[in-house]
Every structure is written in structure tokens, then in C-alpha cells.
Amino acid sequence: MPVARGPDFDTLRLALAPRYLLERQLGRGGMGVVYLATDVRLDRLVAIKVLPPDRSRITVARARFLREARTAARLSHPNIVPIHAVEDHDDLVYYVMTHVDGETLDQRVRRLGPLPPLGVARLLRDVAWALAYAHAHGVIHRDIKPDNILFDAGTGRALVTDFGIARVGPTAAGTTGPQEVFGTAEFMSPEQATGGPVDGRSDTYSLGVVAFFAASGRLPFEDRDPRRLIARHVTTPAPPIAGLVPAIPGRLAGVIERCLAKQPDDRFRRAEDMAYLMTRLLQEHSAPPLPVRAFVTDSKLLKAPARLYACFVALVVLPLVVRGEMMARQPLLRVALGGAALAAVAAPAAFLLWRVRCFLASGHTREDVLDLLGAEWSRQREELAFAYGGRPTWLERALRAVAYTALGATGLVVTLGMYAPASVPDPDPLIVAGAFAAVALLAAVVARLRTIHRTDPGAGRRFRFWRGRLGGWLFQLAGLRFERARPGVARLRSLGAPPVLTPPTASHI
Numbered sequence: 001m002p003v004a005r006g007p008d009f010d011t012l013r014l015a016l017a018p019r020y021l022l023e024r025q026l027g028r029g030g031m032g033v034v035y036l037a038t039d040v041r042l043d044r045l046v047a048i049k050v051l052p053p054d055r056s057r058i059t060v061a062r063a064r065f066l067r068e069a070r071t072a073a074r075l076s077h078p079n080i081v082p083i084h085a086v087e088d089h090d091d092l093v094y095y096v097m098t099h100v101d102g103e104t105l106d107q108r109v110r111r112l113g114p115l116p117p118l119g120v121a122r123l124l125r126d127v128a129w130a131l132a133y134a135h136a137h138g139v140i141h142r143d144i145k146p147d148n149i150l151f152d153a154g155t156g157r158a159l160v161t162d163f164g165i166a167r168v169g170p171t172a173a174g175t176t177g178p179q180e181v182f183g184t185a186e187f188m189s190p191e192q193a194t195g196g197p198v199d200g201r202s203d204t205y206s207l208g209v210v211a212f213f214a215a216s217g218r219l220p221f222e223d224r225d226p227r228r229l230i231a232r233h234v235t236t237p238a239p240p241i242a243g244l245v246p247a248i249p250g251r252l253a254g255v256i257e258r259c260l261a262k263q264p265d266d267r268f269r270r271a272e273d274m275a276y277l278m279t280r281l282l283q284e285h286s287a288p289p290l291p292v293r294a295f296v297t298d299s300k301l302l303k304a305p306a307r308l309y310a311c312f313v314a315l316v317v318l319p320l321v322v323r324g325e326m327m328a329r330q331p332l333l334r335v336a337l338g339g340a341a342l343a344a345v346a347a348p349a350a351f352l353l354w355r356v357r358c359f360l361a362s363g364h365t366r367e368d369v370l371d372l373l374g375a376e377w378s379r380q381r382e383e384l385a386f387a388y389g390g391r392p393t394w395l396e397r398a399l400r401a402v403a404y405t406a407l408g409a410t411g412l413v414v415t416l417g418m419y420a421p422a423s424v425p426d427p428d429p430l431i432v433a434g435a436f437a438a439v440a441l442l443a444a445v446v447a448r449l450r451t452i453h454r455t456d457p458g459a460g461r462r463f464r465f466w467r468g469r470l471g472g473w474l475f476q477l478a479g480l481r482f483e484r485a486r487p488g489v490a491r492l493r494s495l496g497a498p499p500v501l502t503p504p505t506a507s508h509i
């Protein structure tokens with residue numbers, strides 16, 4: 001949205017003419033003001049970052065601004081905003097860069113909410129490639145944050161900008177003074193916060209905070225006091241992202257948690273390692289391996305037969321076993337009936353164990369299943385929220401209120417009926433309680449049917465089952481005789497399965 005054109009705008013417009021035609025202000029930061037302009041010679045839109053005149057007279061500020069421009073101009077990468085020109089004339093100091101038609105990550109999250117897991121993976125991949133290129137050229141950004149990451153509306157790729165406090169060299173020693181700390185407190189690495197030497201792993205920590213914000217919509221550490229906030233970055237472990245985003249793939253959560261490690265040695269050694277890992281993760285989710293897709297599809301198709309089998313056991317098998325034990329006189333017959341009942345109940349667990357064992361024989365792991373189930377659940381919730389709304393409607397809230405009220409009234413009537421004297425006239429308290437219970441059940445059923453449209457509880461239950469303790473135990477039992485490490489080709493061939501190799505996890509890098 002255009003801003004009011006005051007004297008400063010008109011003065012700057014005259015100073016930049018006729019080479020550039022100033023259009024409007026795009027944003028303002030601590031290091032300068034960014035304007036949208038037209039490059040008259042090339043007939044294209046550009047963004048011009050100008051150092052305010054009052055700061056251009058300060059030698060340190062002027063030198064830092066020019067250093068930012070020259071540092072960024074050295075870098076030519078698809079995920080870094082290119083610099084076209086740097087100008088330094090008297091009080092007018094500015095540089096010209098490509099205009100990115102889009103929005104910042106902060107604007108995207110605040111407008112649409114947290115990114116879906118695969119969107120977070122794409123963000124990590126793009127920014128990690130940009131950082132890997134910058135680090136390879138000896139540039140440490142030191143201010144990776146959502147405001148400095150732009151999304152191109154045409155391609156969807158993320159671009160890094162604003163190298164205002166970047167350092168050049170393999171290791172950047174703190175700042176210009178022992179007590180000076182540059183950066184943004186919410187995204188500052190522990191070593192940067194304490195004024196110590198930083199390298200590319202400091203940018204990796206900041207990128208982990210950015211990914212945490214992109215996935216959950218909140219920061220891992222929040223405090224109004226910058227000093228307390230910095231202290232928490234230095235001493236307090238970040239909360240697990242899986243607790244805030246249940247559908248996040250396990251390997252993606254592991255990457256974010258590894259980025260947020262307090263010790264640099266516990267993070268990725270190089271940004272390109274993380275970029276390769278995110279590229280592999282995105283490739284897998286665009287076309288998951290056939291054994292993983294078959295296992296997940298089979299889990300969906302087994303829902304109806306499982307319910308029928310449970311009804312058959314509960315309504316037919318168990319009553320017959322109980323009646324048979326009551327009538328049986330021989331101990332062996334009772335033992336046989338008890339064994340039959342136990343086998344009927346244990347049969348589903350044995351079947352699941354067999355399915356998991358066959359899946360492990362294909363060379364894949366539980367993490368592959370959780371990644372696919374989590375991505376499907378997240379995508380379905382996103383689609384359902386778009387179609388039916390992300391929050392309960394007024395009708396759903398009203399039905400829930402009716403259900404809870406009627407349920408409370410049922411309990412109250414039953415309690416009063418137990419202590420009421422026998423001479424109490426009609427209606428009978430049990431009849432009134434039954435009526436309230438029927439209303440509660442009807443309201444709850446209707447509310448549930450409407451809620452299913454928004455939440456898809458089946459996908460959530462499948463994901464929680466295989467991520468929970470029971471799913472973990474099944475995989476542990478099924479894999480007792482399999483190798484714990486990545487299956488080799490010889491092992492897979494000995495099992496009669498094709499040589500499918502498990503993609504690397506964060507621990508493999």
C-alpha cells in the first residue's frame with residue numbers, strides 16, 4: 001500500500017531520477033528504507049535500499065551499509081536476492097536489488113497460519129542451499145529471521161535477503177567490541193548471544209528457530225525482556241516441535257531439533273547436509289516408496305474388517321465361550337475354551353505383527369510410515385479446514401453445549417431420584433433421565449458428524465496408533481531378528497525382497 005509522499009520522498013525521487021523512477025515505500029528497517037522503483041533503462045521493477053541521510057553521515061553506519069551491499073553483491077544464487085548496483089554519493093547511499101514479487105515468511109505465517117510440514121521442508125531446503133553457498137564464500141549471515149526470508153509469488157521459492165550484519169571469513173569473531181552483540185534476540189544462536197566466535201552453524205541455529213516458527217506459528221522462546229530471552233537461548237532446551245505439531249514427520253522434527261542444539265558440534269556440520277536431507281525428504285513424499293504406500297493403504301482398508309471382527313468376537317465368540325465354560329464339567333474342556341477365547345482376542349495382534357514383519361523385510365522402517373501418515377494427515381486437515389473452516393461453527397458449539405447440559409441434567413435427575421421419597425408424583429425420574437440422556441446422545445452424534453468434516457479423525461487415529469507405544473512395540477517385536485542398522489542389499493535379497501535402501505536420517509549425516 002503506498003505511503004504518503006513527504007519531503008524526503010520527493011527529495012529522494014529527484015536524486016534518483018532519471019535512472020530510477022521511485023514508486024512507493026516497501027518497508028523500513030534498522031539499516032535502511034526499501035523503496036519500489038522502476039529501472040528506466042531496462043524497464044523493470046527493482047527494489048532500492050537507501051541509508052537515511054542522518055545515518056549516512058555516521059562513518060560506522062555508512063561503512064556497514066556499504067559492506068552489506070558489497071557482501072551480498074558477491075553472492076549469485078537462486079535463493080539469494082541479487083544486487084545489481086551500489087551507489088555512494090555525498091549523503092545519498094543506496095543499492096539496487098531485484099524486486100521479489102511476494103511476501104516475507106513472517107507475513108505469510110501471520111496471514112495464513114503455520115506452513116504445512118512439506119512447506120516447512122521446502123523452506124528449510126531453499127534457505128539451507130542459500131546458506132551453504134554463502135558459507136562456501138566465507139559469508140556468515142548472522143540475522144536469519146522470517147523478515148529476511150522472501151517468498152517469490154511466481155515460483156514459490158524462498159530467497160534470503162538483508163546481509164546487513166553479515167561477517168566475511170570462515171569464523172566471525174563476535175563483534176567490534178567485547179560487549180556488543182548484533183542480531184535479533186528471538187533468533188540468536190547461543191554463541192552469538194554470548195559474543196563468542198560464530199561460524200555457519202550459528203546460521204543453522206537461527207534457521208532452526210525460523211523453521212520452528214514456520215511449523216507452529218510460535219517461537220521456541222518468548223520473553224518481553226531481551227536479556228532474559230537471550231539467556232533462555234543459551235541455557236534452556238527448546239520444546240519438542242512434535243508436541244505442538246502432531247502431524248509433523250519424524251525426520252523433519254528431528255532436523256529442527258538438531259538445528260536447535262545448544263552446542264554447535266551437535267548441529268549440522270554444513271548447511272548443505274541439511275539441504276540434501278530436505279531434498280531427499282521432499283522427493284520421498286512426492287513419490288513415496290511402494291512398500292510404504294501399500295502398508296499405509298492396507299491400514300486404511302482394514303478398518304471396516306477390524307470392526308466386524310471385533311463385533312463378531314464380542315457378540316458371538318465370547319458369549320459362547322462363557323456359556324460353554326459354565327456348562328463344561330471337564331477341566332481340559334474349560335482350558336480349551338479359554339484358549340480359544342484368548343486366540344480370538346490375540347489374533348488381531350498376531351496379524352498386525354505379521355504385517356509389520358513383512359513391511360520391515362522390504363527394507364523400510366517405522367519412521368517411513370510415520371512420515372507418510374503425518375504428511376497425509378496434515379494435508380487432509382489443511383484441505384478440510386479450507387472447505388469447512390478451521391474452527392467449530394456456531395452450530396457445532398451449540399450442539400456441544402446441548403450435549404453437555406443434557407448429560408449434566410441426566411446425572412442430576414438420577415442423583416435426585418435416588419434420594420427422593422417414594423411419594424414423589426410422576427413423571428418418573430428414570431423416564432426424565434432417559435429423555436435427557438437421549439437428547440445428549442443425539443446432540444453429541446450430530447456434533448460429531450459435523451466435526452468429522454473438519455478433522456478427519458480416522459487419519460489422526462492411524463497416525464497416533466503407529467506413533468504410540470503399541471505401534472512402537474509392534475515394530476520392536478517384529479524387528480527382533482532383523483538388523484537394526486540400514487538393511488544391506490545382501491540381507492534384502494536373502495529375504496526375497498528387492499534391494500530397496502532406506503533413505504538417510506539426520507543421524508546418518
